[in-house]
Amino acid sequence: MPLLAEDVVPPGTLATMPQPALPADGLTLRPWRAEDRPAVVAAYADPAIQQWHCRTMNDDEAAAWLSAWPSRWRAESGAGWAVTDGEEVVGQVSLRTLDLPAGLAEVSYWVLPSRRGLRIAPRALAALTAWSFGSLGLHRIELRHSVSNPNSCRVATLAGYAPEGVQRGGCMHPDGWHDMHLHARLDTDP
Numbered sequence: 001m002p003l004l005a006e007d008v009v010p011p012g013t014l015a016t017m018p019q020p021a022l023p024a025d026g027l028t029l030r031p032w033r034a035e036d037r038p039a040v041v042a043a044y045a046d047p048a049i050q051q052w053h054c055r056t057m058n059d060d061e062a063a064a065w066l067s068a069w070p071s072r073w074r075a076e077s078g079a080g081w082a083v084t085d086g087e088e089v090v091g092q093v094s095l096r097t098l099d100l101p102a103g104l105a106e107v108s109y110w111v112l113p114s115r116r117g118l119r120i121a122p123r124a125l126a127a128l129t130a131w132s133f134g135s136l137g138l139h140r141i142e143l144r145h146s147v148s149n150p151n152s153c154r155v156a157t158l159a160g161y162a163p164e165g166v167q168r169g170g171c172m173h174p175d176g177w178h179d180m181h182l183h184a185r186l187d188t189d190p
Contacts, residue, residue, distance in 0.1 A: 007100065007101040008100070008101060008102060008103025008104075008137065008138070008139050009100040009101070009103055009136060009137045009138060010100070010101075011076065011100055011101060012076075013076075013100060013136065013137070014073060014076045014079070014098070014100065014136065015073070015074045015075070015076055019031045019070075019073050019079065019081075020131070020135075022081070022127045022128065022131050023127065024083070024123045024124050024126070024127035024128075025123040025126070025127065026085075026123070027083055027084060027085055027090070027120060027123055027124060027127075028083075028084045028085075029081035029082070029083055029084075029093060029124055029127055029128060030081060030082055030084055031069065031070075031080075031081060031082070032066045032069050032080055032081070032082050032092075033066070033082070034063065034066055034067070036066060036082050036089050037059065037062045037063055037066060039082070039089035039112065040057060040062040040065060040066060040089075040092075041057060041058070041059055041062045042112065043091075043092070043110055043112055044056050044057040044062070046112070046113050048113070049110050050174070051173060051174060051175075052110075052145070052146060052149055052152065052173075053108070053110060054171075054172070054173055054174060076098055076100055077097070077098060078094060078095055078096055078097060078098055079094060079095045079098065080092060080093075080094035080095075080096075081093050081094065081124075081128065083109075083111070083120060083124045085115070085120075089112075090111060090112055090115040090120055091109065091110055091111035091112060091115065091120050091121060091124060092108075092109060092110055093107065093108070093109040093121070093124040093125055093128050094107065094108050094109070095107060095128070095132065095141075096108040100138075102139075103137065103138050103139030103140060103187075104138065104139065104140050104141075104142070105132060105138055105140075105141050105142070106141070106142045106143070106144065107125060107128065107129075107141055107142070107143050109121045109124060109125055109155065116151075119158065121155040121159075122154075122155050122158035122159045125143075125155060125156075125159040125161075126159045126160070129141055129159060129160070129185055133185075133187040137187075138187065139186060139187050140184055140185070140186050140187070141161075141184065141185050142182065142183070142184045143156050143161050143182075143183040143184065144167065144170065144171070144180045144181065144182055144183075145180065145181055145183075146171065146173060146178040146179070146180060146181075147166060147178065147179045147180065147181055148178060153181055153183075156181075156183040157183075159185075160185055160189060160190075161183035161184060161185050162183060162184060162185070162189070163181060163182070163183050164182045164183060164184055165181075165182050166179050166180065166181060166182070167179065167180040167181075167182055
């Protein structure tokens, strides 16, 4: 059955472009590399990242996670970047889900414990958002976080993601069901 609305971003758009490195207000977002594995293992050993991302990773799992990003890019199902300060990986930001025809994505991010408090996440998120609207052509990007995670709420606000409401029982975390704040940006937002 044909759709009456045109695709916002035609399928094949992402797969045909190389994944760019993006400047992010003193940081760089770059595609993940196999040699980033120690930083990923360290990140997922952090109790806060485990709590909010609901996972841990050993060395082999981190290697598989890193090697999956290029195929997700080609499949247009997601896109992930290492957030770097010089050559050091300090965090991650990703379009964890993508729906190109709808012009929609959901973002995720984390910052290594030693680098928290330096506004790394909002700078990385702002850079990814600008690229996603300006170069990729998305219309809407959503961000969800537990209502028990005020730091993530602060990141969303600093990056210009307006609060839209609460999803009751929206995500299972290690300690049970959490209500989730929903934030979003539109390509028409200032």
